[in-house]
Every structure is written in structure tokens, then in C-alpha cells.
Amino acid sequence: xSTTTTTTTRxxxxxxxxxxxxxxxxxxxxxxxxxxxxxELCDIPTPTLDDPHDILIRVTAASYCxxxxxxxxxxxxxxxxxxxxxxxxxxxxxxxLPEGQSVATHGFKVGDHVAVSGRGNHVCGDCLECDDxxxxxxxxxxxxxxxxxxxxxxGVDRPGGFREYAVVxxxxxxxxxxxxxxxxxAPLMCAGLTIYTAIRKLNLTQGQRVAILGCGGxxxxxxxxxxxxxxxxxxxxxxxxxxxxxxxxxxxxxxxQIVDGKDEKNGAEQLRKAMGQEDGRKYFDQMGVDAAIILPxxxxxxxxxxxxxxxxxxIMVLSxxxxxxxFSAFDVVIxxxxxxxxxxxxxxxxxxxxxxxxxxxxxxxxxxxxFEDLNQLVxxxxxxxxxxxxxxxxxxx
Numbered sequence: 583x584s585t586t587t588t589t590t591t592r593x594x595x596x597x598x599x600x601x602x603x604x605x606x607x608x609x610x611x612x613x614x615x616x617x618x619x620x621x622e623l624c625d626i627p628t629p630t631l632d633d634p635h636d637i638l639i640r641v642t643a644a645s646y647c648x649x650x651x652x653x654x655x656x657x658x659x660x661x662x663x664x665x666x667x668x669x670x671x672x673x674x675x676x677x678x679l680p681e682g683q684s685v686a687t688h689g690f691k692v693g694d695h696v697a698v699s700g701r702g703n704h705v706c707g708d709c710l711e712c713d714d715x716x717x718x719x720x721x722x723x724x725x726x727x728x729x730x731x732x733x734x735x736x737g738v739d740r741p742g743g744f745r746e747y748a749v750v751x752x753x754x755x756x757x758x759x760x761x762x763x764x765x766x767x768a769p770l771m772c773a774g775l776t777i778y779t780a781i782r783k784l785n786l787t788q789g790q791r792v793a794i795l796g797c798g799g800x801x802x803x804x805x806x807x808x809x810x811x812x813x814x815x816x817x818x819x820x821x822x823x824x825x826x827x828x829x830x831x832x833x834x835x836x837x838x839q840i841v842d843g844k845d846e847k848n849g850a851e852q853l854r855k856a857m858g859q860e861d862g863r864k865y866f867d868q869m870g871v872d873a874a875i876i877l878p879x880x881x882x883x884x885x886x887x888x889x890x891x892x893x894x895x896x897i898m899v900l901s902x903x904x905x906x907x908x909f910s911a912f913d914v915v916i917x918x919x920x921x922x923x924x925x926x927x928x929x930x931x932x933x934x935x936x937x938x939x940x941x942x943x944x945x946x947x948x949x950x951x952x953f954e955d956l957n958q959l960v961x962x963x964x965x966x967x968x969x970x971x972x973x974x975x976x977x978x979x
Contacts, residue, residue: 605638605677611745612956613665617656620957621668621744629741629749631680633704637690637752639674643764644743644973646959647671647772648800649700653738654960657904662739669973670700670736671771672743673764688752695758697767698743699775700736701926702754705729718783719931725753727928735926743768744956746975756932761940769800769946769970770935772926777805777875778935779927780898781812784873788813791857791870793890796877797840798825800970801900803832804946805875810838811942817853817871819843819886828947828968843886850889867893867917879903888913897921950974 609628612621631638650668652658676694685691702725705712711726721727736742736750758767786792792809796802797818806829809816816838820826829840841848850870858869873896874887884907887897897919899907913919927935938944947969951959959971 605747609746610953611667614654614662614668615665617654617664621654621960623954623956626745628747631678631749633751634680635686635688635704635751635753636680636749637676637686637696637755638678639696639698639748639750640677641672641674641743641746641748642695642975643674643768644669644672644975645768645771645773646963646971646973649738649772651960651963658734658738660734660739667741667743667745668737669743670738671698671768671773672748673697673758673767673771674743674748677747686752690752690755690757695764696750696755697758697771697932698736698748698750698755699727699771699926699932700738700742701732702727702729702929703732703736703740703751705751705753706731717928718785719779719928719934721928721930725929727754727926744973746953754929756929756936759936759940762936765948765950765972765974766945768972769804769948770939773800773970774804774939774944774946775927775932775935776900776924777801778808778938779931780875780900780924781805781809781814782931783922783924784896784898786812786814786872789815790872791815791817793817793819793871793874793887794877795819795843795874795883795887796825798822798827798829798968799877800946802877803828803969804944805877806832806834806838807942807944808938810834811938811944813837817841817890819848822966824966824968831947850886853890854892871895873898875900876907877901881907884909888919891919893917893919895919899923946970948972950977952977
């Protein structure tokens with residue numbers, strides 16, 4: 583793999599429209615030049631601001647997500663044009679605003695620390711999505727992270743955060759709160775925001791039960807923390823030793839039960855009967871969790887989630903295997919299970935999530951890497967390294 587580098591200016595900008603030193607004309611980025619090949623570290627022109635809503639940030643942390651792996655394999659439509667800069671969950675410092683602006687229309691100024699989610703880039707402002715404010719934790723009217731004009735998002739069908747400088751739509755970013763570091767915030771921009779929003783959409787109340795299938799993964803271990811600290815009774819299920827070890831290593835209250843899905847003693851019927859006995863339920867149909875969140879791309883996980891859920895409960899799907907999921911008509915018609923999907927979350931959800939993380943100490947389990955070690959990170963990801971793997975741009979410097 584050929585690698586080229588350059589010396590770049592790295593200074594913390596003051597809170598004015600201009601950094602104290604010039605922004606370099608070229609900077610480094612990790613480029614995906616072909617699908618199913620390693621990234622290449624190259625010099626590219628530092629991006630410029632061409633839209634009044636855009637801001638230029640110096641990237642401080644970039645987190646690797648399952649979607650990044652799918653993009654790199656060329657199996658997430660729409661396929662990005664190559665070469666491509668991946669990463670749709672990252673954080674940085676504002677270093678420039680559009681010409682003539684000292685404070686951007688969205689309220690950011692040079693020097694602000696921001697977190698970037700992967701959706702909501704250059705929305706149209708007047709489509710059905712942008713005009714809808716009826717959803718759980720909706721965006722403000724006139725803006726939606728799901729706007730069709732925003733495409734699949736930064737890092738998916740347009741350049742993302744595996745680079746030193748990035749242009750982002752200032753309307754889609756959040757202000758990093760005191761108490762959170764860039765490497766802690768970056769994994770929240772997809773994994774955290776997605777699972778937090780999904781739990782909120784379930785509209786459960788304290789004391790109700792939720793199962794998280796795939797509880798030891800990137801989304802799952804954050805979901806365990808969110809759900810437990812919302813006062814829900816949580817059943818976490820995973821099947822690999824590493825994932826179960828990660829889930830069990832979390833500092834969680836006693837309203838969480840982690841079980842090995844491969845253990846025959848943890849069958850759906852046994853677990854539901856145990857829950858029913860604890861809840862004082864008379865009928866088996868009324869025993870079980872009130873909702874199940876499906877994270878693995880596995881039909882077995884989907885079936886187990888349904889089997890664990892009481893009649894009239896909810897199934898929340900966050901994964902999308904290429905072959906899809908098959909559901910039982912009996913479960914939907916007779917047992918009245920409802921199936922819903924969820925994707926990322928609004929800016930309002932992001933702000934609420936940040937507040938929740940600070941208040942309740944929710945953090946991702948992290949392994950950090952130097953900027954130059956992205957391909958090592960990817961290799962570790964495919965070997966099953968648990969938790970969230972994050973590029974810390976300043977690490978080792």
C-alpha cells in the first residue's frame with residue numbers, strides 16, 4: 583500500500599472567524615480506492631466551504647461502525663463514488679465558517695467542539711420529512727435528518743470523517759457538552775444515537791421489560807446502559823464469549839440480566855416463565871418482555887426476540903441483513919406483535935442523549951488508535967474486538 587504524508591498545521595483556533603495559523607491547503611485523508619481493499623493514507627486538497635450552512639472542522643476523533651464495514655465491502659446502496667472517505671460518526675473543532683460569518687446561522691463559532699452524525703446533510707427544508715414534527719423527538723419543522731436530499735449521509739455516499747479536515751453541514755452537528763471528550767462522543771453519533779432513539783420510540787415506562795439481542799456489541803452495550811438507567815428491566819442476550827464478557831463488565835444496576843443465548847437453560851419459554859413468576863402473571867401469553875430490540879443480522883435473533891415477547895408487545899429492528907427478516911403471521915395476527923424499524927435519531931434526540939450520558943455516566947467501551955493506524959483498527963474489528971474502535975487523531979503526538 584502506498585502512503586503519502588504531509589506536515590499540517592495543528593493549532594487550537596481562537597473563538598473568532600479565523601484560526602491563528604493558516605489552514606493547510608492539503609491535508610491527510612484515508613481513501614477507499616477499491617471495495618474490499620485496505621484504505622490508503624493520501625494527501626488531498628483540504629475541503630473548502632461552498633454552502634452557507636457549512637462549517638470546516640478539524641477532526642479530533644473518528645469512530646468505526648458496522649456501516650463503515652458494509653460500505654467498504656460495497657454492499658450498502660447507494661454505493662459511494664471512489665475514492666471515498668468513510669466514517670459517519672466523528673467529532674472535531676470548528677476552524678472556519680463561511681466567508682463573512684463570525685457566528686454561523688446555526689450558532690457555532692470557530693473554536694467550538696462539535697459532534698457529527700451521519701445524516702441530515704444539506705436538507706431541502708420543505709419535503710414531507712422536513713415538514714413533519716409529529717415523530718418521537720422530532721427535528722424542528724423545516725429540517726429533518728431523514729430528508730431525501732441528504733442522501734445516505736456523510737461517510738456513506740459522501741465524504742466522511744476519516745481525514746484531518748472535514749466540511750459538515752452545521753445544522754446536523756451537536757455541541758459537545760462539558761464532561762465528554764471527542765473520543766467518547768464520536769461513538770455516540772451513530773451507535774449511541776441509534777440505540778437511544780430506538781429505546782425512546784418504544785415508549786416504555788419504568789419497570790417495564792426490554793430484551794436487547796446482541797447486547798455485547800457496539801450498539802448493544804450502550805443500549806444496556808441507556809435502558810437500565812431509564813429504569814427499565816433489561817434482559818441482555820448474546821452468544822459469543824467476548825460479547826458476553828463486555829456486557830458483564832459494565833457497571834449496571836441490578837435490573838439487568840445478561841444471559842448466554844447458546845445455553846439451553848436460557849430458552850425463550852424458560853425465560854418467559856421466570857419473568858412471569860416474578861411479575862405474578864397467570865397466563866403464559868402475558869409473560870415475557872414488553873419489547874425486544876433486534877441488533878444482530880440473524881433470523882435466529884429475530885425469532886428469539888419474538889419468542890421472548892409477551893402478546894401485544896413490540897419488536898424494534900435496527901439491523902438490515904441483505905436477505906431481510908421473515909416474520910410469522912401468527913405472531914403478528916394472533917399474538918399481535920408489532921414490528922418497527924429505526925434509523926439514527928434527530929438533533930433533538932442527540933441533545934437529550936448527551937444530557938442523559940453526562941447525568942448517568944453512559945460511556946462506550948473504547949479502544950483508541952492513532953490516526954495512522956486505521957487499517958489496524960479495521961483488522962481488529964473483523965477479528966471481533968469488542969466495544970467501539972475509535973481513531974484518536976492526536977494520539978501519539
